[in-house]
Amino acid sequence: MFVALLKLSTNRAKAGDYLEGHKAWLKRGFDEGVFLAAGTLAAPDEGGGILAHNTDRASLEARLAEDPFVAEEVVRIEVTEIGASITDPRLSFLGA
Incomplete structure (x- = not known):
């Protein structure tokens, strides 16, 4: 299992320009059974996270690079x- 943090970076102000593509990319990750959860990090203006x-x-x-x-x-x-050992x-499907 993986935790991917997507921390805001140099072009953070352009997030709105790529939001629809990002949403479509997330949907594909869920549809393909790789993503378990995704959301915004609790700290303001930090970014987001994905459980995969x-x-x-x-x-x-490679998948993350396509976002x-x-x-x-x-x-x-x-x-x-x-x-995960416990x-x-x-969450038994994780095989712990």
Whole structure:
């Protein structure tokens, strides 16, 4: 399982220009079963985060590079992998 943070970057003011493409990109990630959750980071003006699974790091990083927000430097990405060893039963599909 991965946590991808999309931290606002140099072209943050252009987010509105790429928002529809970003939303379509997110939808594709959910439709393809890779994204579990996505949303805005709680701290104001920080960016967003995505919880992903059913992928490997290289594939996820390639997918993230396709996000218009990443391609246009609206955000920069930080990816962390979590090897879940204990999960709530509702998350049993993660294989912990």
